[in-house]
Amino acid sequence: EPEVTQTPSHQVTQMGQEVILRCVPISNHLYFYWYRQILGQKVEFLVSFYNNEISEKSEIFDDQFSVERPDGSNFTLKIRSTKLEDSAMYFCASSPLVELSEETQYFGPGTRLLVL
Amino acid sequence: AQKITQTQPGMFVQEKEAVTLDCTYDTSDQSYGLFWYKQPSSGEMIFLIYQGSYDEQNATEGRYSLNFQKARKSANLVISASQLGDSAMYFCAMRGRMDSSYKLIFGSGTRLLVRP
Numbered sequence: 001e002p003e004v005t006q007t008p009s010h011q012v013t014q015m016g017q018e019v020i021l022r023c024v025p026i027s028n029h030l031y032f033y034w035y036r037q038i039l040g041q042k043v044e045f046l047v048s049f050y051n052n053e054i055s056e057k058s059e060i061f062d063d064q065f066s067v068e069r070p071d072g073s074n075f076t077l078k079i080r081s082t083k084l085e086d087s088a089m090y091f092c093a094s095s096p097l098v099e100l101s102e103e104t105q106y107f108g109p110g111t112r113l114l115v116l
Numbered sequence: 117a118q119k120i121t122q123t124q125p126g127m128f129v130q131e132k133e134a135v136t137l138d139c140t141y142d143t144s145d146q147s148y149g150l151f152w153y154k155q156p157s158s159g160e161m162i163f164l165i166y167q168g169s170y171d172e173q174n175a176t177e178g179r180y181s182l183n184f185q186k187a188r189k190s191a192n193l194v195i196s197a198s199q200l201g202d203s204a205m206y207f208c209a210m211r212g213r214m215d216s217s218y219k220l221i222f223g224s225g226t227r228l229l230v231r232p
Binding site for chain 1: 149151153158159160161162163166207209211218219220221222223224225
C-alpha cells in the first residue's frame with residue numbers, strides 16, 4: 001500500500017542552524033501539508049501546498065520557514081535559523097482530493113527535531 | 117471559528133470490551149469532514165476513519181465506528197472488542213473551511229489504555 005515517507009526520522013541541530021526536512025508524498029496525491037506537534041501537545045497545521053504554490057499557511061509559518069517541491073516526488077520544509085521552540089515532531093501529509101470524498105490526509109511517520 | 121474538543125484526557129478499557137472516545141466540534145460550515153487518527157507511542161499518525169457531514173450513515177471501518185450526531189455536533193469514536201494494541205493517543209480532527217486549503221484542525225487527544 002502506498003505511504004508517505006519522511007527523512008530523517010530524527011534530527012538534532014544547534015540553535016541558529018538551518019534544517020531541511022524531506023517528505024515523499026503518495027504519488028497520485030495533489031495536496032501536501034506540513035504539521036507539527038510539540039511534545040505532549042496537539043497537532044498544529046503549518047502550511048498547505050497545491051499546484052506548486054502555498055495555498056495556506058498558519059501564524060507559526062513565519063519567514064523562517066519555507067516549502068518547496070523541487071522535483072516530481074519530494075516535498076521539503078526548510079527552517080532557516082532554528083530556535084529552541086522549533087523542537088517538535090514534524091509531520092508531512094498528503095491527500096488526493098480529486099473529489100471531496102477523497103479528502104483524507106495520510107501522514108508520514110514524522111521527523112523528530114531537537115534544537116539545542 | 118472552527119474548534120474540536122476532546123474532553124477525556126485519558127481512558128481505561130478492559131481488553132475485549134468496547135470503548136467510546138468523545139469528540140465535539142464547532143463550525144458554521146454546511147459541508148465538513150471529520151476524522152480520527154491513532155498515534156501509538158512510536159509517534160506516527162495513523163488514519164482510522166472518516167465521516168463526511170452529508171453522509172447519512174455512520175462510518176465504519178472494521179472495529180472502528182463513528183457515532184455521528186450532527187445536531188449535537190458530536191463525532192464519537194467507538195472501538196469494539198478492544199485489543200492491547202489499541203493503547204495509544206487518539207485524535208479527532210476536522211477539515212477546515214472549503215474555501216481554504218482543507219487543513220485539519222485537531223483536538224487535544226485522548227490517551228487510551230487497554231488493560232489485559
